[in-house]
Amino acid sequence: MARGVNPSSRRTRQRGLSLVEIMVALLLGAIITVGIINMFTANRATYQVNMGQARLQENGRFAMDFVTASMRNAGYTGCSSRVAEINNVVIPAAGNNDSPPAAAFDLRDAISGHRKLSATDWEPDLVGLPASIPVADIPVGSDMLILRYATGDDIDYFADTAPPAATSFSALPPGCGPQNTDPCPGFEPGDVLVASDCQAAVVFMVTSRTPQANTTPPSLRIGHSTSTVGGFKNAAKPFMVVGELSDDASILALRSEIYFIAPSTDADPDTGLPRALWRSTGGATPVELVEGIENMTVLYGEDTSGDRTPNIYRTIDDVGNRENVVTLRVTLRANSVNRVTDQGDGLLRRDFTKTVAIRNRI
Numbered sequence: 001m002a003r004g005v006n007p008s009s010r011r012t013r014q015r016g017l018s019l020v021e022i023m024v025a026l027l028l029g030a031i032i033t034v035g036i037i038n039m040f041t042a043n044r045a046t047y048q049v050n051m052g053q054a055r056l057q058e059n060g061r062f063a064m065d066f067v068t069a070s071m072r073n074a075g076y077t078g079c080s081s082r083v084a085e086i087n088n089v090v091i092p093a094a095g096n097n098d099s100p101p102a103a104a105f106d107l108r109d110a111i112s113g114h115r116k117l118s119a120t121d122w123e124p125d126l127v128g129l130p131a132s133i134p135v136a137d138i139p140v141g142s143d144m145l146i147l148r149y150a151t152g153d154d155i156d157y158f159a160d161t162a163p164p165a166a167t168s169f170s171a172l173p174p175g176c177g178p179q180n181t182d183p184c185p186g187f188e189p190g191d192v193l194v195a196s197d198c199q200a201a202v203v204f205m206v207t208s209r210t211p212q213a214n215t216t217p218p219s220l221r222i223g224h225s226t227s228t229v230g231g232f233k234n235a236a237k238p239f240m241v242v243g244e245l246s247d248d249a250s251i252l253a254l255r256s257e258i259y260f261i262a263p264s265t266d267a268d269p270d271t272g273l274p275r276a277l278w279r280s281t282g283g284a285t286p287v288e289l290v291e292g293i294e295n296m297t298v299l300y301g302e303d304t305s306g307d308r309t310p311n312i313y314r315t316i317d318d319v320g321n322r323e324n325v326v327t328l329r330v331t332l333r334a335n336s337v338n339r340v341t342d343q344g345d346g347l348l349r350r351d352f353t354k355t356v357a358i359r360n361r362i
Contacts, residue, residue, distance in 0.1 A: 052336030052348045059292040060334035060352040063277045066289050067145065067296075068356045070257050071328050075110035075360040076149040078196035078250055088203040089235040090192055093228045097235050103128025104256045104283040105192050105232075107148050107203050111325050111358065113298055113316045114144045123317035129258070130283040137262040137272065143298040143316070145259040145330070149360075150194040150252035152186060157195055157249040169220045169251060176211060176220055184209050184220060186253045190229040192282070193222070197249035205234050222251075231283070256282050264291045274337050292337040294349075301327030301355070308362045326362050329355040 017025075077086065086108045088101035103109075114122045116138050126135060138144065156170040176184035187193070191206045208223030226234050257279055264276035265288055277293040280286040301310030303324045310327045319325060331353045339346030 048340040049348070052338065052340035055292065055338075056334050056336045056348050056350055059290050059337070060332055060350060063290040063293045063332050063334065064330070064352050064354055066277065066279065067259055067330055067332070068354055070147045070149075070259070071145075071330070071356045072359055073149040073151065073255075074147040074328075074358050075107075076151070077107060077194060077201045077360075078150055078154065078198065078252055085200045086203065087201070090203055090205045090232055091235050093231050093233050095233075099235070101203070102232055104130060105148070105203055105205075105254055107150070107194065107201070107254060109322060110148045111300070111328070112146045112322055113300075114146075115316055116140050116142055116144070123315075130280060132283070132285050133258060133260065133280060134262050134286075138260050139275065139295060141297075142261045142295050145296070145298050145328075146257070147259075148254070148256045150196070151255045152253040154250035154252060157245065157251050169222070171217050172211060172220050184211065187220060187222065190232075192232075192254040194252050194254050195245060195249055196252070197246040200245065202245075203254060205229060205232055207234065254282075258286075259296065260286075261293060261296050262286075264288060266291070274335070277332070292335050293332055294335055295331075295333040297331045299329040300325045301329065325358065327355055327357050329353065 088106055088108060090102045090105045091099040092102055101108075114124060114126060116122055116135075118140055119136075122135075129135070133144075153174060155173050158170055173184055173187050176187060187206060187209050189206050189208060193204060193206060195202045195204070204224045206222055207225045207227045207229055210221045210223075212219045212221055224234050259277065259279050261275050262278050263272040264274050267273055267275070274292055275294045276291045277289045277296070278286045279289055298316065299313040300316060300319045300322075301313050302319055302321070303309060303326045304311040304320070308326055313327075313329055331351050333349060333351050335350075336348040340348060
């Protein structure tokens with residue numbers, strides 16, 4: 001007897017996909033692909049924004065550290081910042097004996113600056129700036145900050161002969177060898193020094209230096225003649241104030257710094273972007289410090305009551321007496337350098353503001 005076959009038990013073989021099934025599969029695949037692409041694009045955009053914010057914050061922090069460190073030191077002359085007399089005899093090489101002190105080394109004007117109002121208009125007027133400062137490239141509305149102060153290790157001073165002869169130190173400066181041929185960093189011809197005893201100070205330029213190996217302890221004789229070294233020289237009149245310095249006087253190096261905003265070394269020649277924070281030290285060629293800083297504004301806290309606290313914050317052109325400036329409020333506008341969004345020029349921006357007390361004036 002033949003056994004019957006149940007039709008439902010037969011194995012159904014797949015013979016292909018219908019057009020509708022293929023279209024549905026393609027649609028689902030497209031939806032998944034679009035979702036993956038959108039997720040990737042969103043993650044990439046988020047990553048770019050996060051990187052832009054990180055770079056912006058890093059640029060702003062580093063730039064602020066550079067500027068505020070110099071601001072805190074402004075006006076330092078040794079053991080005291082408010083000496084009764086500061087005699088600056090460093091003048092331009094082309095000047096005569098009655099020339100005013102070289103602006104780059106005028107410690108009596110320890111805090112100053114300029115604000116660019118238009119392409120050709122500055123307040124106050126630009127006077128005595130080093131030729132290396134690219135004033136035309138500084139953006140309109142940005143400030144130039146000028147700070148001067150004594151720095152380095154204090155070296156004990158004594159006069160071996162009456163002024164205006166050479167002076168000596170009771171010990172060799174660090175890194176200075178006992179032989180005349182050895183280098184004496186910071187005490188070589190052309191370097192500008194500050195001699196101070198808290199009551200008086202003198203700013204002068206080194207024209208010669210001779211280590212004295214036979215003295216006990218070994219000392220360094222510093223010459224300060226009227227010879228021209230580089231673009232500067234000492235005035236013909238001797239700085240007689242040196243002869244009045246007390247036995248506990250000391251010598252330090254003079255540091256003069258100019259901060260400003262200008263196009264970065266990698267800037268587009270057509271747009272001048274991105275900009276950067278620059279610094280010129282002692283009138284030397286400026287050095288780029290931080291890229292991505294596009295503007296700097298400075299407000300000067302002026303003490304108008306004599307209690308060494310700021311009564312009013314003003315722009316540089318409105319300050320009544322720069323010697324009464326006791327705080328500085330600086331604002332740096334930083335950006336992400338690279339385009340990270342689709343809005344505007346694609347750059348992220350943030351203002352960093354800090355108020356710093358001039359510790360040598362409070």
